Amino acid sequence: MKQSQLFTKTRKEAPADEVSKNAQLLIRAGFIQKEMAGVYDYLPLGLRVIENIKKIIRQEMNMIGGQEVSLSTLQDPEIWKKTDRWDDTKVDVWFKTKLKNDTELGLGCTHEEPMTRMVSEYVHSYKDLPLYTYQFQTKFRNETRAKSGIMRGREFLMKDMYSFDTTQEGLDAFYEKAISAYKNIYDRAGIGDKTYLTFASGGMFSKFSHEFQTICDAGEDHIFIDESKNMAVNDEVMQDEILQDLGMTRETLVQKKSIEVGNIFKYGTRYTEELGMRFTDEEGNVKTPVTGAYGIGIGRLMGTIVELLSDERGIVWPESVAPFRVHLLSVGNSPEVTFACDTLYEKLKTLGVETLYDDRELRPGEKFADSDLIGIPYRVVVSEKTLAGGVIEVKKRTEEKAEMMSEEEFLRKI
């Protein structure tokens, strides 16, 4: 894409009402726009990052047998009453609204109930199981206090997967697969080395739930890490008998602030039982599927990447989620430079290399500053100087020094 066509602009100054680094940088660079507290718009650059994150997650979910769906946002209170989660004193984050005839509706804050009801239309036999469904869906949560930029909003995109197995063993096996898929996701998103599988309180149907917590000072959570086991416990389960169960000791644990970038639960038969989902097994017995849920907040993951991977000049996107692979800058406005740049841009396009081409008639300093702020992995400069040498200048956002190389060498590399 030509940057002259990109309608968003960068800003030198961060907005006064944002304190978090992720919101400041993302707004300054033109990835997101604030609509109101806890509610953000995603602009062209931001949406590209979101789509890249979704692509990674989608691949990993499909790999473990997930089938993608998209359930409605408007929610029928009926099913939520069955599981006793419609009452505002039970679930206090509901946004509720009404039809013209006064019928109440909810705006989905999670989807256990509708997903269970939906799949139970199709699942009647053990032959129909196991079934793993997932979606990317906008959740609405009436948070009393939105904060931390896109990390804790009132409207946000979430990947939620739900598993339906015939047996507890089936659930347990899938749960382990989900854990490894999640690890792949964080690795691929560039934050794997700071993300820990974390034991958290499990609710009523399993001993623990698991969170994926990324070490970051901007986080709201506190976890205790056992480096040798590559695992952690959330402070809510920091009890001696639990530590003993897990083979951990207080002495070896290190406390850190962290961001919850994922959360997975085993529900057992809780929702399927209450919503009347049943199947018939091989012997003709009527049984209840055993379930789990697996969530990742997409915006929060994006915010975490920004918090973790940025420097004083701007964002440093990992290649896997960057809005573009190459940021091509024309330096100088001579016809020769413009021609060489246009030509290289067309080549990159033909080769399918996602390129943002800064073709604006601006001074070099401004282009460099914008490039650093936006954080695209490879910066390529074409100028009179590089033309004279028959080369182009290539600089990785993660590195300080630029390299001169021939176009061919760069194209091969990329």
Add this chain to the structure above:
RNA sequence: CGGGGUGUAGUAUAUCGGUAGUAUGCAUGUUUUGGGAACAUGAGGGCCGGGUUCGAUUCCCGGCACCCCGACCA
């Protein structure tokens, strides 16, 4: 939900009970062109409602919005 704070051009901010200033951004022109250029000209502003006052952007009250701390996060 409890406590605290703030609302001034697109953005960031200053001042003031008496015609609201600066920077940046924007527009136009000239000169510039490897790390957010220089000059000139121009457009652009007091959250909403009420009160006090000769006069309110300023003081007071109410509302709304936003921010921070805490609680909450099924």
